[in-house]
Structures are given as C-alpha cells and as structure tokens.
Amino acid sequence: MPILKLEEYAIILLIIALLTIFLTRRIAVPYTLGLVIIGFILSMSGLLPDVRLIPDLVLLVFLPALLFEGAWSLRWDLVRSQWRVIFFLAGPGLLLSLVIAASVLHLLDGLDWGTAFLLAAILSPTDPVAVLSLFRQLHVDERLAVIIEGESLFNDGVAGSLYQTFLAVVLLSVHGGGSAGVAIWGRGLLLFALQAGGAIALGLASGWLISQTVRHIDEPLVETTMTLVTAYGVYLLADLLQLSAIVAVIVAALVVGNYGRSIGMSERTRMAVDNFWSVLAFLANALIFLLIGAQLNPLSLPSRSGGELASLLIALFAIGVVLLARLILVLFLGPYSLLASPIQRRERKERRQPSFPRSWQLIIFWSGLRGALSLALVLALPAEVPQRSILLISCYAVVFFTLLMQGMSLRWLLIRLPKMHQPDATSLPSAH
Template identity: 35%
Template sequence: MGTPPLLLAWVLGGAPLSWLAQAPAGVNGLSVQPSPGSDVTGLVNTLIVLLLVATVVALITRRLRIPYVVGLVLAGLTITKSLLPGSVGLNPEIILNLFLPILIFEAAINTDISRLRSTIKPIALIAGPGVLLASIITAALLQWGLGLATITAAAIGVILTITDTVSVIAAFRTVPVPPRLATIVEGESLFNDGTALVLLGILTTIHLQGSFTAWEGVQQVVIAFVGGGLLGLGLGYLCVGLFQQLDDALSNLLLTVAVSLGTFQIGQALGVSSAIAVVVAGLVIGELGFRQTSASTKVTLLNFWEYAGFGVNTFIFLLVGIEVDPDVLLQTIPAALFAVVAYQTGRILTTYPLLYLLRFVDRPLPLRWQHVLILGNVKGSLSMALALSLPPGLPGRQQVVALVFSTVLVSLVGQGLSLPFLVKRLRLSAPSRHRQRMETLQLNLIAAKAAQQELANLLQSGSLPKNLYEELFAAYQAQIAAADRDLRAFYNQRTFSDRDHLEDQSQLDGLRRRLYLAEKGAVNDALRKGLLSEDTSQAYVRSLNEKLLSLRDE
C-alpha cells in the first residue's frame, strides 16, 4: 500500500476497539478503549500475517467470484487477536486523516472530467439534497423504531448515508455497465463524503453548544463547500505548476502524496470541507497535471495510487472483521437489519423523486440505472470511522458505534454478495461481437500512438539517439497504419443489424459529447479571458447545451 511498513505498523497499533471490555454483551455492550502498545517487532509480524491473509483471500474470492472486500471482512471475523503476534486496532484519527485522503485522491485523479461535467447535475442532486433528505428520513425511522435520542438518531442517519463505492465498482468490473452510470456512482461517492462530514460537524456543534440556528447552519455549509472548493483549486493548480518544474516520476509521486494529505490537513485547519478540497485538487491534478508529464511518469503515478488505494481498503476491511466480536454481532443483527431497512427507505424516498425532477433540467436517467443507485447503497469503512469519532458525551454513543459496526457488516456481506447478481439481472449493457472487434482495433491504435508520443519525449530529452528513434517510430507507424486500415475495412464491409446500428449510434453520440464539451470549454475559457463578449458566446453555448441534452445515454 501507499505507506511504509513501519508507519503502517504504528497505524495498526493505535486505539483498537474492545468489544466486551466493560459492559455485558448486547446493543449497549460496546466499549472503546486504547490497548497497551506492543513492540515494533510484534506489529511488523502482525502486518506480515495480515498481508498473507489478504493474499489468500484474494485468491479465494477470485475463484469463488465474490467481492474482495466481503471476503476480507469474513476472513477478519474468523481471526481473533490472540492469534496475532501484536495488537491491532482501528484508529479513527488515522482513518480520517491518512486513509480517507488517500482513497478520495485516488478516486479523483482517475475521474474523467468530461464525463463528470456531463453528469454533474444528477451527482449534485444525489450527493447534496439527497444526502440531507435521506439522513432526515433515516434518523426519523431509527428514532421511531429503536427509541434513540433525537441527536443520536440524527448522527446515525448522517453516518449511514455515506456510500462505499469499492463494492459497487467491484461489481461493475464483473458486469458491463454504461460508462455514464459508472461515472455517476463514482462521482456521488466522491462528493457525498464531504456532505456527510459537514452535516456531522453541524450535529456535533449542536450537541456541544446546545443550540444552533438555521442561518448558522447555512453559513457553515457555504463556508465548508465554497472554501473547500477554492482550497482544492488553489493547491491543485499549484501542484500543476510544480509538475512543469519536475522531470522525474519519483518527485512527482512525492508531490502528489504531499498535496493529497496536506490539502486535507489545511482544510481542517481552515474549517472548510477537507473532503471536497481533496476531491477538487485531485480532479485538477488528474486533468491538467498529468498532461505535463510523460506517458511513463503518468503510468507510474497511476500505478502507485492504485496500489495505495487497494492497500488501504485491504487493511481497513480486514481490520473491520477483526474488530467485531461475533457474539456481539449476532445480538445486534436485528437492530442492524432494521437500520438497513431505514437507510434504504431513505435512499428510495429521495433518489427516485429527485431523479424524476432531473428530467426538467437534464437528460433523465433510465429507471434501471436508478435501481443500481439504490442497490449499490452499500456502507463501508468511513461510516465506522465517523461513528468512532463522535464526541464522548453523545447520548448512547456506545450504542451508536455498536449499531453502525453491525450495520456495515450486514451491508457489506448481504448487499455486497448480492450486488453483482442483481446488476447482472438488470442487463444494463451487453456489448456485441462487433463492438468487441472494434474496441480491439481501437486498442491497437491508442497503444501505438501513446508509444510514439513517449518516443518523442525520449528523443527530446536526449535519452534516445535519432536513428533508433526513427526505427522504432517507423515500426509503430506500421502498426498504426495496419490498425487504421483494418478498422476502415471493418466499417466498410460489414452489414449492420439493428443492434449494431444502435451501438454505433451510442458510440457516435459519445464522441459528439466529448467534442461538444471541448467546444463549450474553449468558449468559456475565451469568455473568461475577455476574447469573446457575453452576447456573442451565450447563444452558442445555449445551442451546445441543447445538443448535449439530445444525445443518447452511453
């Protein structure tokens, strides 16, 4: 993963949960205590054991075709701390300040800005008012069904509106889905974390101060989101500028790590949304910063961050299973099942109506896509970290932590295992042989042209002699010519079925969407620079928006 082994060993040794330390088993029988520290050797040995367990889980889950994170949680449930060489535990401070920025930044730099722009309206609806309304409905149901205090039910309601995109994306890798739907799922997960953190901050303030006006809440939300966005833009563009001065992959790698973690810390110090700041910084760096680097450097950066995100998720979900006492889990399952029903009810009562209203301002989402957004409402590690970070004086805090932990486990296992099957039953996308053949030819073109670009960078930097450059460039040029010829012949010779025609139309609409967005970005950029007047550009932008709305969903 993205942290050195000794640092990770220290992380794993901090503030574990003791599920049966001071209270009888049951919903109220949870106790959170720091455990005695253990020596570095024991922690390193524990790290080795966990890595081996994770490797075995990866092999088993791949053979059984079940989600990797579900396998990690189930494996963790079978491991007792007495079997490990050193003490381990989930430290909420480490999860929020180290693991969360890594996960958010890794997702942001891999997000396609052009697709995010085309889906920003449904994402904003679900991750903004959708989170708020779902939290209220979930809290009301929990207060009614479990008899919780109002502030406690509200806190749980917010915590259980956070979605875990890891399980959903894992399901998408086994079942073909439209790219736009995948972008909506990833984008919602990026931004609803920030919304939930802001709402939980407001609830904490209400609990500590005893009163809170609606105007103060609006001010806090505006400051958090606007301030977080501006902070992310500033640090993201600063990183892009530094990318132009650096010429090696390792320096760029260190810079991205510093920006991702530093942005989160600065956001907390300024009182703005750290999650939104990291999202925006990651989007800017992924879209603009990577353009300043060579192909090999970009591959190195993306591989590192993929490794970091995978490693963080591996240890979080494995530790989730280790931390939970199976006896307590069994006793809290009824309350957890009710909590699952409560947050799914909140999701249903907000997602369908909000996405129905979407048709008045943007392209409507197909109903089957909306079903996926409901089915993919899986909970994960951030919900557990937020539960642990609640103030000690919150009424029923132990009950909150026990309920959230059990609910996350039920959600991960129940929804996580059924999600791939349910998504497959919806038959969202089924590429034909024609599409697969066409993508193979396009793959050859893309790969060869990328290699030619890297050859040009090597020649320009003096790392490659000109005669060798010309020889390799010619070889790739022959590959490009062959792929281009085959692709042209493929289009000219084949006969179109109705399904093939629809797929070609969808692909053409996807190409048009990228071109229209590029035009719109160029016009807006010229408008900001004063090259065009508002009157001249407004009609053109309006026509581009109408063209975008008329395109088919991918």
C-alpha cells in the same frame, strides 16, 4: 505500540489479504467482500492479531490516500456527462435521504433531533469499491460506474462536513444544558458553510499551485512524490484550519488529476503516477476491509442494559431506515426524471422513453454500501454524545448488512437485470 510489533501485524495482515485475494479471484467474488468475511471469521475465532480499526488509522492514514486516488482517477469529462444524476445523488438527494432518515429515527426510535441527524450523517457515506470491482468483472456500462463512483466521492465530502456540523450541534446542546435552540442550529449551519466553503477554496488553490508547479518539472519520481505530499498535506492543513479535510483533498485531487495532468505531465509521468496510486489504493483497501471484518465482531459491540434483544431490534431498525431513505432517494431517478434537460424530457416523452432505466435505478439503490468512513466517524464520537451506544450498534449493523448481504447479492442482481451490459445509448441524461 512498538515499531517491530507494528511491522509484524502489518505483514500478517498483508499475507492474509493476499491469500484472500487469490481465493476470491478463483471464485469470482470481489476481493473486498472476501476480506470482510475472512476478517470477521478470523476475529470471531480469535485467530486474528489483536488489532482494531481505530478512527485515526482510517481518517489520517487510509482516507487521504483513498480520497486522492478516487478523485485523481475520476475523469471530469465522464463526470460532466452524468453531472445531473451525480449532483442530485450527492447534493439534494443526500439531504433528502438525510432528512428522511433523521425524521424516522427521531419519531420512531426516540432520538433527539441533533443525535438523529448525526446518526443519519454517519450512515450517509457510500463505499463503491466492491461495487466497482463487480462492474469491471461483468463489464457493466461505464456510465453507470461513473455515477456510482462520482456519487460516492462527492457524497464523502458532503457527509463528512455534515457530520462535523451535527456533532457540533449535539455537543453545544450537551454543554448548553440540553437546550438545542435556533441559535445552536444556526451556529451549526454557519459552521458547515465555513468549513465546506473554506475547504473548496483551499482545494482549488492547492490543486492550481501544484498543477502550475508540475509544468516546470519533467521527473516522474518527483511529480509522483508531489501528489503524495498534496494528498496528505492538504488533508492535514485543512484539519489544522478546522475546515473539511475530506472536501479539500477531493477538490485538490480533481484539479491536479484533470487540469494538472493535462497541462504539466508527460505520458511517462502520468503512467508512473497512475501506477503508484493504484498500488497504494489497493494496499489501503486490502488492509481496511480486512480490519472492517474484524471490527464487525459482535463481541466488540457496546453492551446495553436492554440485553441482546434490544440490540437486535436497534440493528434491524437502523438497516430498515437506511434502506427506506435510499429507496425514496432513488425513486426520484424514475421515468421522465427531472434530471434530464428540458429538451431531452420533451423528446423522450414524445417517444415514451424513460430518461433513466428502471434496472439502473435498482442497481443504484442496492449498491449503496457503507464501509470504513461510517465506522471511523462513529468510533470517533466523543464519550459525552448522548446515546452513543445506539449510534455504534446502528452503524455496525448497517455496515455489516450492506457489505455482506447487499454486496454478496449484487452479482446475482447484475447478471439477471436487463440493460446492464449494453444499455441504450440515450438512456441517461447528458449534459451535452
């Protein structure tokens, strides 16, 4: 695409995004959801420029910036206070929901195990932008916001690594004559361990090196540029080394955002870096959610020989599977949850006090929105992946339902549920 045409499209999209944001602020709707709706309407009417949410645009342009900004702004002390819940949701809980979703897809939808796990991994990453925007508008307790944001951030890393693992399993099965034996799954698991472990090591080393470097510099512009180079440099280096680029950027940003900023950045530099990444993330989110709305145009869905009814049934089934897996996951956060420490569980049992408010369970369940990363992953699937059209239809349906249906109803839910704004101080398990 010519540079001039690219600039024209970018300006048009930004103007549409700004007008949408002004409108949504007047009617108290998260701007991200407003952008999805406007993008969908303009795409259906043919008024939006012919631009698409291509995988490289998300994975190479938007994602490094969004990952770095999210990890940079996430305070480790707050994450540590809720680490049990976040670790469960993004670790064992994610694996649990993955197995549930893949099992249902395999048994009821007829997908082979490799493809079922691949689709489950694609649908695993959550997108908290609209949710956190609502939380800020309604002054929801900060601890709940930390849980939602922490889950999404670490979830992206785990889900991204699992996606690469199951895609490798599927492709090995295809090129191996369709026999996905123990050896293929063993190679897939080994690939996951190497990619995730290597990415963590790369992120830690890069974050530490940048943190030590900024100790000897007191220039906001230079240090801000170094964080930008870190975000994209670590991502590209991890991708070149065939490691999990998502995990590497998250780890590096956490180290720089917590360790580096405390030992090597002045207050003036911290404000400059915070402002830079806030603006960059805002622009990236504005463009990406507008493009998501355009991408959800039903006309862009792949055609199937079974017709529209078959596509509708596939879409409804995918939505049901995701909701079921999320519900079972959140039920483990129920009263007297094992996520509290033994002392806390004993004290709360004696006082007959739940370790996790039921209202928070419901919010965590309903706030599991899917967005750009899921779309980018499914669009990046090679053509030889079996039943690729089913994966596309399923992902489109889940993203559409979670962003528009769940996202638009979340405000109504937050306003009516108790313990949202002034929860009991002991309602969540603490690491201290």
